[in-house]
Amino acid sequence: MAENTYQWPDASKxxxxxxxxxxxxxPVKASGRAKxxxxxxxxxxxxxxxxxxxxxxxxVKSIDTSAAEKMPGVKAVHVIHGPDDGAKGEVFWAGTDIVxxxxxxxxxxxxxxxxxxxxxxxxxxxxxxxxxxxLAEAEKSELYKVASKETVGDPNSxxxxxxxxxxxxxxxxxxxxxxxxxxxxxxxxxxxxxxxxHISTQNVPGIGEQVAKAIDMPASNVxxxxxxxxxxxxxxxxxxxxxxxxxxxSKKAGGxxxxxxxxxxxxxxxxxxxxSAYARVKVGAKKDGTLLAWESYAWGSGGPGxxxxxxxxYVWKVPNQQKQYVGVVNHIGPSRAWRAPNHxxxxxxxxxxxxxxxxxxxxxxFDFVKKNIDxxxxxxxIYSEELDVANDLMQWKARWHPRGDSDTLGIPxxxxxxxxxxxxxxxxxxxxxxxxxxxxxxxxxxAATDAKRQLIAKVAPALxxxxxxxxxxxxxxxxxxxxxxxxxxxxxxxxxxxxTLTVRGTNPGEGDLTNSGVGGVQMADVSxxxxxxxxxxxxxxxxxxxxxxxxxxQAESQVLGAMIMGVSYALYEEKVMDQTTGTMLNTNMDNYxxxxxxxxxxxxVRLMTGPGYDERGVIGIGEPPxxxxxxxxxNAVANAIGVRVPFLPLTPDRVLEAxxxxxxxxxxx
Amino acid sequence: xxxxxxPKDSGISRRKFLKISxxxxxxxxxxxxxxxxxxxxxxxxxxxxxxxxxxxxxxKRLTANLEPRFTLLDxxxxxxxxxxxxxxxDRGTCGACTVLLDNKLVYACSVLAIEAQGKQIVTTDxxxxxxxxxxxxxxxxxxxxxxxxxxxxxxxxxxxxFVDKHPNATPDEIxxxxxxxxxxxxxxxxxxxxxxxxxGQQQKGGA
Numbered sequence: 001m002a003e004n005t006y007q008w009p010d011a012s013k014x015x016x017x018x019x020x021x022x023x024x025x026x027p028v029k030a031s032g033r034a035k036x037x038x039x040x041x042x043x044x045x046x047x048x049x050x051x052x053x054x055x056x057x058x059x060v061k062s063i064d065t066s067a068a069e070k071m072p073g074v075k076a077v078h079v080i081h082g083p084d085d086g087a088k089g090e091v092f093w094a095g096t097d098i099v100x101x102x103x104x105x106x107x108x109x110x111x112x113x114x115x116x117x118x119x120x121x122x123x124x125x126x127x128x129x130x131x132x133x134x135l136a137e138a139e140k141s142e143l144y145k146v147a148s149k150e151t152v153g154d155p156n157s158x159x160x161x162x163x164x165x166x167x168x169x170x171x172x173x174x175x176x177x178x179x180x181x182x183x184x185x186x187x188x189x190x191x192x193x194x195x196x197x198h199i200s201t202q203n204v205p206g207i208g209e210q211v212a213k214a215i216d217m218p219a220s221n222v223x224x225x226x227x228x229x230x231x232x233x234x235x236x237x238x239x240x241x242x243x244x245x246x247x248x249x250s251k252k253a254g255g256x257x258x259x260x261x262x263x264x265x266x267x268x269x270x271x272x273x274x275x276s277a278y279a280r281v282k283v284g285a286k287k288d289g290t291l292l293a294w295e296s297y298a299w300g301s302g303g304p305g306x307x308x309x310x311x312x313x314y315v316w317k318v319p320n321q322q323k324q325y326v327g328v329v330n331h332i333g334p335s336r337a338w339r340a341p342n343h344x345x346x347x348x349x350x351x352x353x354x355x356x357x358x359x360x361x362x363x364x365x366f367d368f369v370k371k372n373i374d375x376x377x378x379x380x381x382i383y384s385e386e387l388d389v390a391n392d393l394m395q396w397k398a399r400w401h402p403r404g405d406s407d408t409l410g411i412p413x414x415x416x417x418x419x420x421x422x423x424x425x426x427x428x429x430x431x432x433x434x435x436x437x438x439x440x441x442x443x444x445x446x447a448a449t450d451a452k453r454q455l456i457a458k459v460a461p462a463l464x465x466x467x468x469x470x471x472x473x474x475x476x477x478x479x480x481x482x483x484x485x486x487x488x489x490x491x492x493x494x495x496x497x498x499x500t501l502t503v504r505g506t507n508p509g510e511g512d513l514t515n516s517g518v519g520g521v522q523m524a525d526v527s528x529x530x531x532x533x534x535x536x537x538x539x540x541x542x543x544x545x546x547x548x549x550x551x552x553x554q555a556e557s558q559v560l561g562a563m564i565m566g567v568s569y570a571l572y573e574e575k576v577m578d579q580t581t582g583t584m585l586n587t588n589m590d591n592y593x594x595x596x597x598x599x600x601x602x603x604x605v606r607l608m609t610g611p612g613y614d615e616r617g618v619i620g621i622g623e624p625p626x627x628x629x630x631x632x633x634x635n636a637v638a639n640a641i642g643v644r645v646p647f648l649p650l651t652p653d654r655v656l657e658a659x660x661x662x663x664x665x666x667x668x669x
Numbered sequence: 670x671x672x673x674x675x676p677k678d679s680g681i682s683r684r685k686f687l688k689i690s691x692x693x694x695x696x697x698x699x700x701x702x703x704x705x706x707x708x709x710x711x712x713x714x715x716x717x718x719x720x721x722x723x724x725x726x727x728x729k730r731l732t733a734n735l736e737p738r739f740t741l742l743d744x745x746x747x748x749x750x751x752x753x754x755x756x757x758x759d760r761g762t763c764g765a766c767t768v769l770l771d772n773k774l775v776y777a778c779s780v781l782a783i784e785a786q787g788k789q790i791v792t793t794d795x796x797x798x799x800x801x802x803x804x805x806x807x808x809x810x811x812x813x814x815x816x817x818x819x820x821x822x823x824x825x826x827x828x829x830x831f832v833d834k835h836p837n838a839t840p841d842e843i844x845x846x847x848x849x850x851x852x853x854x855x856x857x858x859x860x861x862x863x864x865x866x867x868x869g870q871q872q873k874g875g876a
Contacts, residue, residue, distance in 0.1 A: 022810050023810065029818030029821050029822075030806035030807070030810050030818075030821055031794070031796070031802060031822075032754075032794040034818055038755070039746065041747060106743065180819040180820055180852075180853050181757075228817070228818060229817060230817050264759055560855060564855030564858075589757070590760070595857075597843065597844060597847045598843070598845065598847075
């Protein structure tokens, strides 16, 4: 039974696929023996550090490194961003690297950085972006780019037909990746033409070529090595100035290794920046809940780069839409891909507006989604099944109450909310874009299939059979019709002689092994203390589709991790900027708060598997479950306190402000 | 960390320290601590240049010449290549550098190397012999309580000390007792599972 195509085995024939197994690199990590880039100590290694621009927008006028160069222990000084670099030395965010130094130890490198004098000309900056831009001004200003306008159907008459409409503000601020292993590298030159680079990256296959291009050398002369990466979340795909600087410092110091890892403050200020997204949204429906119309005026910051746009309403194919997006060019820092780029922000805006509309209709949001399920094409069926599963796990129908029903000041109030998410990504070669499991598992499977075919062809004569009559099972190669005619795996391999089989799997390749586009449903149950404004997560449920699950324990860990990261960005995370100085205020982990073990409540994950899901092949799951938690938690809080807290994170001050505003208006919205 | 006693400090109050620094700024650059008498007590003064230090790490005596401003964490990592403890926040917030110092949990980034002399230092690397897993590490593996793994060694140390003290922890005790460590990948569910597994083992007399 030689296979002619690549196919995942049927459920009855799966041996390891779908079994609960331990992570292969678990023991080396849990024993503290895993070596990350940050952990390396190479012979004669120097330590790099850098002068950073303290201004959000400035021009480098002059640099004096003479005092630093004379200091004992300083081995190399390299200007990264001088008066003639870029647009005449212009700097677009605070924390930009200006000059790098390498010294015998870290304290000496820090002393050298302090001895370097840089003169700047300060330029006007903008670092805030949560206020709605005035469109007339936006069209005149260089800082605002009207990026897109779009009309679908006939929004004007659809709003006229709407019996209930709702208008509100929704949004998420810029947050940072906060990788626990900061960005950085250890660079050395074994000889004058070859660079050996240890680098903390998600992109081992591609980073060497990027370095080579930056320092004008053949890519084949760059050897990149990394055993483990201490988190990336999308921020470690491209090359950074400090990666190049380490190589240049090493070269100047005669090739000895230079270790240059960012400190925590610089990591938070410059090495991760998820764009913000804010919107004023109007939605309209018939009394029976039929969703008719969407109107949005949205804006957000992608830092100094060209602004993108937002695909809202997210997932929902609302028949009539009027949309406008303004990109804000500002000096908050360079944006980077963040685990499902833009999707969590779009989900917060869309599901917040629809949840508020359902509340105004007097409908349970669960019923509202079911009523409009056809607008979730092409995944209406998946979402519908997931909603029912999530309902069971959360006991939604037993626990849901109309908004603000249990509303008594000072008493923690519970509420639940639901959320849907979606994701679609093309394959990628780096470990990003939720492509790892699809790319790796399919390529490995193809390679294994090829190896098996070649082995069978070699051993068939020994069993006096044709290759097509053989199968591999239970550690033996045997004749499919007569199991008594068999060889052990070891015996079979010995027939190969000295010639081992070398095969390489690829992805994409022949056979329909992977897929993309998944649906998930999440529900949150929260308590809100209306005297302190503190939000507490009681329970969250995630029901996630990801096609054929190769390794359930790790797939569940991905979903759990995404929910926990979601609690973090929903309740705590924000890159807090000061417009006066143009700098980030919370550049440490006391004030850039992550969720702790006591903050996440009870987490329940259900992966949709089995017939109807497995046939779709392997789909990445790193990103999709991060999409929904922010919206689910925001909606649960709105349900609990009776008013919407417009922008994430749902910090106590924002919760209290929303409550006060509602009381000032003489009642709850 | 919250229910741990703070480690013994160097015995120098801020007021005394100011007095001493006034004396030492005029002292010549010497190796080894200078012993001064302050208010009737002997006080060791290190630096300002490099000083010889000796640490007892995972049962081994390790020596180096270091500036007194080196933290225990940086000495372990950069001088002795003991890299289980990680540098993440570098200011006593995240717990990634958690080690045992005379059987008390400390953040190694917030202890000076010179102050850790004469004490038993245990890091995750030293919990079990090479090739073996300590039961706490094994429980982390079984419960998939590590993703990128960078917070894991610190969490393993915190969990070991926590479980030793609270063999049958309640969820509230876990939230407080392990609240001094942060994970970015979100492995808390796995860590709770590891604590539950270890509690079960202890009830049966294992671990």
